[in-house]
Amino acid sequence: MNVRGEIVCLHCGHANGSWSGTAGTALTYSGCATMPEGVQPDEHVRCQRCGGSVFLDGASHLSALDRVRRIRRLRRQLASWDDEAA
Numbered sequence: 001m002n003v004r005g006e007i008v009c010l011h012c013g014h015a016n017g018s019w020s021g022t023a024g025t026a027l028t029y030s031g032c033a034t035m036p037e038g039v040q041p042d043e044h045v046r047c048q049r050c051g052g053s054v055f056l057d058g059a060s061h062l063s064a065l066d067r068v069r070r071i072r073r074l075r076r077q078l079a080s081w082d083d084e085a086a
């Protein structure tokens with residue numbers, strides 16, 4: 001089951017962006033929406049402000065239906081970009 005949530009620092013409360021991946025797995029940079037420079041995808045995510053440990057806040061399951069909706073939305077966006085470029 002895939003989940004998505006906000007990466008929040010346990011120490012300073014800084015929000016470090018969103019993360020998505022398999023429920024119950026370690027928070028590594030590979031799941032980050034935007035990966036900071038100088039880190040490896042398999043490294044555990046640390047707070048960008050203080051270097052502290054982080055947790056996944058407000059994690060919600062990504063259902064197959066959500067995925068289908070996102071794919072449709074992305075296809076519409078791509079089609080509109082193609083129309084603009086033509």
Ligand SMILES: [Zn+2]
Nearest residue numbers: 009012047050
């Ligand atoms: Zn922090």
